[in-house]
Amino acid sequence: MVSRTTDDYQDMVTAGCEAVCEPAFWAGYDRKSADGFYDYFCQLTEHEPKRAAKFGLAHFCWLCINPKESEDMGLAKDVIDLIPKFIDKPGVLGIGEIGLNKNSRNELKVLEMHVEVAAKYDQLILVHTPHLEDKLKGTKLILDVLKSDKRIKPERVIIDHVEEHTIKLVKDTGMWAGMTLYPESKCTPARAIDMLEVYGTDRIWMNSACDWGISVPLAVPRTMLEMKKRGHTVDLIDKVAYQNPIQFMRQSPKFKLTA
Amino acid sequence: MNRQQVLDMYFMEARAKLIDIAAFLDRVDRAPGEADFRLAAFRQALKELDGGTPERAKNVLLSFSDPSVEPLEKASVKGAIGAFAGNVKD
Numbered sequence: 001m002v003s004r005t006t007d008d009y010q011d012m013v014t015a016g017c018e019a020v021c022e023p024a025f026w027a028g029y030d031r032k033s034a035d036g037f038y039d040y041f042c043q044l045t046e047h048e049p050k051r052a053a054k055f056g057l058a059h060f061c062w063l064c065i066n067p068k069e070s071e072d073m074g075l076a077k078d079v080i081d082l083i084p085k086f087i088d089k090p091g092v093l094g095i096g097e098i099g100l101n102k103n104s105r106n107e108l109k110v111l112e113m114h115v116e117v118a119a120k121y122d123q124l125i126l127v128h129t130p131h132l133e134d135k136l137k138g139t140k141l142i143l144d145v146l147k148s149d150k151r152i153k154p155e156r157v158i159i160d161h162v163e164e165h166t167i168k169l170v171k172d173t174g175m176w177a178g179m180t181l182y183p184e185s186k187c188t189p190a191r192a193i194d195m196l197e198v199y200g201t202d203r204i205w206m207n208s209a210c211d212w213g214i215s216v217p218l219a220v221p222r223t224m225l226e227m228k229k230r231g232h233t234v235d236l237i238d239k240v241a242y243q244n245p246i247q248f249m250r251q252s253p254k255f256k257l258t259a
Numbered sequence: 260m261n262r263q264q265v266l267d268m269y270f271m272e273a274r275a276k277l278i279d280i281a282a283f284l285d286r287v288d289r290a291p292g293e294a295d296f297r298l299a300a301f302r303q304a305l306k307e308l309d310g311g312t313p314e315r316a317k318n319v320l321l322s323f324s325d326p327s328v329e330p331l332e333k334a335s336v337k338g339a340i341g342a343f344a345g346n347v348k349d
Contacts, residue, residue, distance in 0.1 A: 087348045102334035103325075115274035132339035164317040166322065175305065177305055190269065191316065 001052075002043055003028075005078035009055040014244040015221040018257055019058035021207075021249065023126055026068040028212045030226035035079035038067065041082060058257060059122025060228035060249065062096030062126045063087065068175065070101070070110035080113050094118065095250045097160060100138040103130060111145055119151040124252050126178075127159045129166065130183065144171055151175040154232050156251055160207070161186055167199055176203045176248050181219035193230060196240060205244045278307075300342035322346060 001008060001022055012020070024044060031037060036237045044061040052059035063078040063086055086092060098114040116156045118125045125146075130138035139159065146152050151168035154174035162170050162177045163186065170177045177199075179192045187195075192206050216222070220241055251254040260268070281326060299321060307318040325343040 101337065102331055102339075104331040104334040107334060108330050125319040130339065132341045133323050133325050134339050136321065137327060140328065141330065163320055164314070165320040178297050190272075194316070231264075 001217070002040075002048060002202065004210050004217065005179045006051070006055065008164045008210065008217045009052060009057055010219055013055050013057055015218050017057065017221070018209075019060060020052055021060045021062075021093065021245070022210075023062040023128070024066060025097060025128075025211065026066040026158045030069055031075075032187075034075065034082060037079045037108055038082055041086045045092060049091050060091045060093050062094055062125065064095050064098045064114055065110065065189060066097065067099050067107050067110070067128060067130075070107045070232070070251070072226075073106055073109065076110040076113065078105075080110075080117060083117055083162040084121065087123065091248060093125030093255060094122075094126060097128035097144055098125065099128035099160075100130050101128075101134070103134055103138045103141055108141060108145065109128060111195055115145060115152065116187055119149065125152065126158040127157065129159060129161045135161070135163065136165055139169055143169060143175075146175070147173060153169055153250060155203070158205070158248060162195075164191070164195065166193055167204075171199060171203060174203075179204065179206045180209050181206060181223060182209050182215055183216055183219075189219065192223055193232075196227075199243050201236060201240050202242070203244075203248075204240065205248065206240060294342040296347045297340065297342045299347045300344075303347065304342075 001020060009020075022044060024040065026041070031040070041063060044063070044182070048057035056209075063083050065076050069079075070076050083095070088240050095114050095118040098111055100111060115125070117123070127142055127146075129135050129142060142159065146154075146157055155176070158176035158178050159166075159170040160178035161180045166175050167179075179195060180186045181189060181192060186209070196204065204219050206223055208217050209215035210217045224241050227240075228234075246255075246257070287294060304319045304322045307315055307322055310318055323342045323346070326346070
């Protein structure tokens with residue numbers, strides 16, 4: 001996890017985590033050139049797996065230019081052109097986290113360019129949905145793009161950061177839904193469990209955000225504890241926290257757990 | 260869980276959050292100057308708590324959401340602010 005310390009890796013392994021799945025995302029500032037992304041992709045595909053391995057953690061990643069940097073079409077095209085150079089690296093599961101941020105026309109074009117790469121190289125897709133007031137509209141626009149491309153199989157796409165007003169839209173498409181656990185925005189453990197109880201446990205997973213902002217790498221293990229307190233069975237907790245992510249990610253032949 | 264168990268597990272947490280909301284509104288009222296549309300959006304969303312169906316979280320989120328369908332011509336900012344001005348009713 002490029003924005004976290006090794007303490008977090010140690011804590012995650014201690015809590016029973018077996019693998020990290022790290023999307024390419026915004027660095028907190030705009031990178032000025034494709035060269036910056038080249039280095040970032042090297043970090044994600046070469047250096048970070050080694051760092052995680054020191055703690056016994058498998059590391060997988062996704063490649064893209066994040067929607068927050070997608071307004072600059074020239075930069076986006078240069079970065080997307082880099083992806084094929086990295087796509088065969090052992091830990092690369094697919095294209096992500098692509099999607100929208102402010103739901104602009106350029107962001108949509110860049111999303112379509114990423115979808116093209118995913119289709120051409122038969123990659124899994126991980127989608128970021130916008131924040132707060134932009135999420136509903138962005139989720140609808142993203143789903144329209146993905147549904148209109150008949151090469152994209154819904155079961156090979158996960159739409160991340162769903163909340164109560166978008167989860168059904170996503171699940172109705174046959175795509176996977178991701179619930180991202182944050183202490184402040186997106187979704188709390190209690191709300192994530194509510195959604196599992198209301199919308200079922202198929203094609204859904206929970207993820208801890210481990211970025212440069214306020215986020216908790218152990219959010220998934222803590223949510224598992226809360227599920228237990230709410231009386232959910234060990235089997236159901238295992239399905240949501242462990243089996244479901246494996247079911248989705250092993251659609252990529254590169255996803256293997258040694259444990 | 261039955262309702263009693265839900266209350267046992269979550270009442271104190273929800274109570275604390277409710278008092279935080281009350282204190283936040285008091286704080287805003289005490290502060291000088293004009294509020295922007297977010298305060299009205301917040302008060303509007305609070306009304307969703309009185310809804311009679313168990314979709315209050317969804318309805319609060321919808322009340323803060325941009326309902327339009329056309330993409331923006333250009334993204335002039337990166338961040339979101341949590342409410343959509345066009346939803347605020349006079």
